[in-house]
Amino acid sequence: MAAAVAFALMVATMAATASNANAQLLADPYFYDAVCPEALPTIRRVVEQAVAAEPRMGASLLRLHFHDCFVNGCDGSILLDDTPFFTGEKNAAPNMNSARGFDVIDRIKDAVNAACRGNVVSCADIVAVAARDSIVALGGPSYHVPLGRRDARTASQAAANNSIPAPTFDLGRLVSNFASHGLSLQDLVLLSGAHTLGFSRCTNFRDRLYNETATLDGSLAAALRGPCPQTGGDDNLAPLDPTPARFDGGYYGSLLRARGLLHSDQQLFAGGLGVTDGLVRFYAANDDAFRRDFVEAMVRLSSLSPLTGSSGEVRVNCRKVNYN
Ligand code: HEM
Ligand SMILES: *[C@@H]1O[C@H](CO)[C@@H](O)[C@H](O)[C@H]1NC(C)=O
Ligand SMILES: *[C@@H]1O[C@H](CO)[C@@H](O)[C@H](O)[C@H]1NC(C)=O
Secondary structure, eight states, X not given: OHHHHHHHHHHHHHHHHHHHHHOOXXXXXXXXXXXXXXXXXXXXXXXXXXXXXXXXXXXXXXXXXXXXXXTXXXXXXXXXXXXXXXXXXXTSTTTTTTOOOHHHHHHHHHHHHHHHTSSOSOHHHHHHHHHHHHHHXXXXXXXOOOBOOBBOSOOOHHHHHHHXXXXXXXXXXHHHHHHHTTOOHHHHHHHHGGGGSOEEXXXXXXXXXXXXXXXXXXXXXHHHHXXXXXXXXXXXXXXXXXXXXXXXXXXXXXXXXXXXXXXXXXXXXXXXXXXHXXXXXXXXXXXXXXXXXXXXXXXXXXXXXXXOXXXXXXXXXXXXXXXX
C-alpha cells in the first residue's frame, strides 16, 4: 500500500505540472464589477435565503460545483437537462437521485439576469460563487472566486460516470483520480473536508455497516444500522460528520476515531504513518490551517479547465443551451 501511494503521489505531481501548463487560468474575481456590480451580492442573497430555509442546501450547492468541475472542467455542464435528443450528466451514476440544488441555481440565474438587466453572468460562474457563498453561510472561510468561466454547449454522461470518484474507491484510486484532474494528494485530503457538510444516502455507506466493521467505530455502526438496514432504505440519510450544517474540522476528528461515514472518507486515515494519516492528524488539530488551506484548494478546484474568451456561451437558461 505504501508503494502504491508513493507511486500515485508521483503521478499526482506530474499531472499537476502538466495541467497547470495548459490551463487557461481565470484570475479575475472582479470580472463582473464593471458590467454588473449587483451580480455577486445578488447571488449571495439568494444563497443565504436558500440555506436559511434548508441548511443542507449549502452542502448540495458545494457538491454541485465539485461535480461540475470534475467533468471536463467548471463549465456548467452538470446543469443541462436531459431531453429526448440529448443526454446530459444529471442521470450519470454519481448524480442520479443525488445531485440537488438545480432549482436554487435557476432562482439565482433569474435574479441575476434581472439585477444585471441582461444575460451577462455565466451559469458556471454562478455555481462557483454559490459554492463559496454556501461555505460562508455555514460558517466556513471566505475567498475570492476567480471569474470569467463560460458555459459549455455540451455535456457528457460517460465522462460524469468516469471522472467523479466513487465512495467505494481505495486510497490509491482516490489519489490517481485527483491526479487526473491536476490535483494533489493534499488537495484530496483538503477537499474531502467538504464532507464537514451535508449527508449521504444509505446506499453509499451500507457496506461500512455490514462488511467493513473493522474500520468503523462500533457505536456509530450500531446507531446507523437502524436507519440503514441491510436491504431497503437506500435513500435514508446520515450526516457525513457530527455537525452537517456547520463548516468545521469535525470531519477530520471523526476520521481519527474511525467514524468516517464513507469508505472513501476513512481511506484517508488508517491510523498509521501514511502521508494522508499525517495530514488528517494535522488538520484535525489545526482548524485555522484547515480553513486557510481549504480555500486555496477550492480555488484550484474552481479553476479546472474553464471555457474562457469566446469559447462556449453565456446561457440564458442554465438548463439548456442557447439557440444559434
Ligand atoms: C474524494 C472523493 C469524494 C467522494 C468519493 C465523494 C462521495 C460522496 C458521496 C457518495 C456523497 C453522498 C451522496 C449521496 O448519498 O447522495 C457525497 C456527499 C457530499 N460531497 Fe462528496 N465525495 C468526494 C469529494 C468531495 C469534494 C471534493 C467535495 C467538495 C469540495 C464534496 C462535497 C460533498 C458534499 C458537500 C456532500 C453532501 C451533499 C448533500 O448533503 O447534498 N465531496 N460525496
Ligand atoms: C452511466 O452510468 C449509468 C448508471 O450506472 C448508466 O445507466 C449509463 O448507461 C452510463 N452512461 C454511459 C454513457 O456510460
Ligand atoms: C464484502 O467485502 C468483500 C471484500 O471487499 C466483498 O468481496 C464482498 O462481496 C462484500 N460483501 C458484501 C455483502 O457486500
